[in-house]
Amino acid sequence: MLVNRKLILAHFWFAFAVFGVALTLGAWQMFIRSPIGTWLSNPELYYRSLTAHGTVMGYVFPTLVAMGFGYAISESALEQRLVGVRWAWAGFWLIVGGSIMAVIPIALGRASVLYTFYPPLIGNLFYYLGVVLVVVGSWIWVALMSINLRVWRKAHPGAPVPLAMFANVAGSYLWAWTAVGAALELLLQIIPVAAGLKATIDAGLARVFFSWTLHAIVYFWLMPTYIAYYTIVPRAIGGRVYSDNMARIAFILFLVVAMPIGMHHTFADPQVGAGFKFVHSAFTALVTLPTFLTVFTICASVEIAARLRGGRGMFGWIRVLPWDNPMMLALAFSFVMLGFGGAGGLINMSYQLDASIHNTQWITGHFHLIFGGAIVIMYFAIAYDLWPHLTGRELNDLRLIRTQLWxxxxxxxxxxxxxxxxxxxxxxxxxxxxxxxxxAIAPQALSVTFSAIGGFILLASGILFLVILARGMRAPQAEAGSYRFAVAVHQSATVPVALNTHALWVALMIALTITNYGYPILTLATTEGTSVPAVYVGAQ
Amino acid sequence: MSARDLFTFRNPHFTRGVGITAAILIVTAIVGFIVLPFAQPWVQFANVWDAICSAAGVPQRLAGVAAPEQAKRLSEVVLTSHTLSRPSQEAIGRGATLAQRCAICHGPTGLSRADSPNLAGQYAAVIYKELHDFRSGARTNAVMSPFAVNLTDQEIADLSDYYAFLPRLPAYHPTPQLPKPSIVIYGAPMRGIAPCGSCHGSLDNKTGSPWLEGQSEAYLKAQLQAFASGERRNDISQQMRNIARAMTPQEIEQAAAYYASQPPDIVKAVD
Structure with missing residues (x-):
């Protein structure tokens, strides 16, 4: 039951439009920095582009996809009209307004601070206010997801919350809490300086605040992808979810252990004690747990689909999978990239191994492979899956879709x-x-050239994606039926209260944030003489 | 399905969830704050509490260690991009009067014919810092130091505002404009040298760094050599000394010749 299709389409279209722009900038950056491009002799233009690319890809694009998908889940999984549609539109327009407000100073070269802000660099005030508006807009979505679930619970006392909605609300809570770190950094540290009220900034404290956001935000980006793994893929390929409870455990584990781990981004920072770095490193290792659970459950679910299609043998079933189905293809690609990216991530989170690759292009490769690869390819799959239901038109050029995914x-x-x-x-x-x-670096030229060519392949794929969606808006009308999610092999009638509600896990998430971040933040905030003069972008 | 049923030790999910989380936290904390600090043979701790404080990053002051005596004075000037950013007309006027005694070397219009720096339209923060450094002895020059030593804070600020106010004019170094040498636009990343142009103009300008277009070639070269030899040491955190030391004599000549041949950025002179 998808009623507010326009709302969802608006989120997706704005997300994909800005994605297209940021993708183009990304390809240009790779080109201009590679041996095949001619150097502009102006690094400022490069950083301007990089800031726009990061701000859009980090804050605007995934947030809007999660929101649009969240509204779609709320209406179709709960089978109830969205409560608070006006608020949802308000949230959407806040994000549009915030994005425009942030992009103008970037384009003028007044906010080339990169999306991670990097204090003591200080850009134009309106850049930060724009980012704040984007976050505030997304918090409206968080509240609406919680309210819609509450309304549904009242109407269905004691019933198990559909898995898609359970995971969706878990993702929204994770975002609400993880965004607090960057919000504190912006409100307490950066904005007072950008507004001219202060001239110094505690860069160390600001970096710790940002690490609060910077790692768990990745799991917020990951949530729609994992929801698609569990609730769309098995249905799309004709299988069933191997275990509903296992899925719930994976999502609550993300809620608990995605948060208190961000300091593995500050391993090289002197302002954080080594003990806390170790604790964060150990908890980061735990994040592999929900991912391993997911890989196991999804492989089992896919095997169920294959066996239902007559697949036999230890590995023979893999051959009979519906490889011409875009969803199957997207899942396989996503898993391969998740595997490589995740293995790289294990190196980043290890205190000693990190030292060899900290602040190198390895990190850039890692987060592009995980986010741009494993996560975004499932965003494409989500869009393809939802599009006929949103537009009421068919999306049947499967060959083009497969080409795009490849x-x-x-x-x-x-x-x-x-x-x-x-x-x-x-x-x-x-x-x-x-x-x-x-x-000394000439031998690296060949690798960098390949990398830049890859950037253009990605750009071609991104353009193809937008073309497919745009053509889908003009295709012949067709009734897609109601939007359904995958069901489990054993769909249990009752679910333990701990796996049907979020309160316990949200409480643990907050408790671990306090134990793992409380002391470092408190000491840095109360220690005198830790601030440095701000460096204003564009000022002489 | 209420909070009462969830948050109770009768609920096995609650007990296990909280128990496992707490256990992991305690184990990692013991390893991170006690075991690992003691596992470092090169660090000595008085007791367990000392190790925990060290691992937690408790700020400590090392007692009884005095800062080493500096053989020569270092710059004590603090600059932000707001330093002298809004001069008053009166300050500029006072500066103009004071500047008459500077004119013999730096020129009546702020342009030097004597291989001294051109000051017309130079950033106020730059002149402010150099005058302070000459006065304190962080930078010394047989000719310049006696002029600076008796200046008051107010006079330094006024002079800086006046010279920053003057329009930038083409200098007396009528050489053909040279192409940008590699050291100016690319630096030498493998030797840790940032491009000259990323702070001093041609690419970007940064707080505290003078723009150099049209300055005397002899002066620029002499300053780079002075930084390289350590004779000049008023650069904050050794920024310029580290760069100049790593530059080849040829690069020093290229950079000096390039900047001397450039016209000043006329557009910026009016803002």
Whole structure:
């Protein structure tokens, strides 16, 4: 039951439109920095583009996809009209307004601070206010998801919450709490300086606040992907979810352990004690748990589909899977990229191993492979799956869709594998220019060239994606039926209260944030003499 | 299905969830705050509490260790991009009067014919810092130091505002404009040298860094050599000394010749 289709379509279209722009900027950046491009002689233009790319890809695009998908889940999984539609539109327009407000100073070269802010760099006030508006808009969505679930619970006392909605609300709570770190950094540290009320900033404390957001935000980006793994893929390929409870455990584990781990981004920072770094490192290791559970459950679910299609043998069933189905293809690509990206992530989170790749292109390769690869390819799949239900028109050029997914997969591998490699060789990240004529880095020129070619393959795939969706708006009308989610092999009539509600896990999430972040934040905030003069972008 | 049923030790999910989380936290805390600190053979701790404080990052002051005596004075000037950013007309006027004694070397219009720096339209923060450094002895020059030593804070600020106010004019170094050498726009990343142009103009300008277009070639070269030899040491955190030391003599000549041949950025002179 999808009633507010316009609302959901608006979220998706704005998300994908800005994604297209940011993707183009990304490809341009790779080109201009590679040996095949001619250096502009102006690093500022590069950082301007990089800031726009990161701000859109980090804050605007995934947030809007999660929101649009969240509204779709709320209406179709709960089978009730969305409560608070006006608020939802208000949230959407806040994000549109915030995005425009943030992008103007970036385009003018007044906020080339990168999306991670990097204090003591300070950009134009309106850039930060724009980001705040985007976050506030998304918090409206968080509240609406909670309210809609509450309304449904009242009407269905004691009934198990549909898995898709349970996971969706878990994702929204995770976002609500993880965004608090960046919000504190912006409101207490950066905005007072950007507004001219202060001239110094505690860069160390600001970095700790940002690490609060920076890691769990990735799991918020990941949520729609995992929801698609569990509740769309098995249905789309004709199988069933292996275990509903296992899925719930995976999502609550994300809620609990995604949060208190962000300091593995600050391993090289002197302002954080080594003990806390170790604790965060250990908890980061725990995040592999829900991912391993998911990989196991989804592989089992896919095997069920294969056996239902007559697959036999230990591995023979893999052959009979519906490989021409875009959803199957997207899942397989996503898992391959998740595997490589996740393995790289294990190196990043290890205190000692990190030292060899910290701040190198390895990191850039890692998060593009995980986010741009494993996560975003499932965003495409979600859009393809939902589109006929949103537009009331068919989306039947499967060959084009498969081509798009293949291109994205190949492009992402060609882009990120050489990035990892040059990172191991020591190439630093966040550099606008490399002089490949220097004999010391000349051997890396070939890898970087490949990487830039990968960027253009990704751009081609992104354009194809937008073309497919746009053509889907004009295709012949067709009734897609009601939007359904996958059901479990054993759909239990009751679910333990702990796996049907979020309160316990939200409480643990907050408790672990306090134990793992409380002391470092408190000492940094109360220690005198830790602030440094702000460095204003564009000021002499 | 109420909170009462959930948050109770009769609920096995609650007991296990909280128990396992707490156990993991305690184990990792013991390892991170006690076991690992003691596992470092090169660090000595007085007791367990000392190790915990160290691992937690408790800020500590090392007692009884005095800062080493500096053989020469270092710059004590603190600059932000707001330093002298809004000069008054009176300050500029006072500066103009004071500047008459500077004119013999730096020129009546702020343009030097004597291989001294051109000051017309230079950033106020730059002149402010150099005058302070000459006065304190962080930077020394046989000719300049006696002029600076008796200046008051107010006079330094006024002079800085006046020279920043003057329009930038083409200098007396009529050489053909040279192409940008590699050291100016690319630096030498493998030797840790940022491009000259990323702070001093041609690419970007940063707080505290002078723009260099049209300055005397001899002066620029002499300053780079002075930074390289350590004779000049008023650069904050050794920024310029580290760069100049790593530059080749050829690069020093290229950078100096390039900047001397450039016209000043006329557009910026009016803002």
């Amino acid at each position: 291109l994205w997969f190949i492009g992402m591998i060609v882009t990120t594998f050489p990035w990892h490699w040059v990172g191991i060789l020591g190439m630093p990240r966040r550099m606008a220019y490399f002089d490949f004529g220097d004999p």
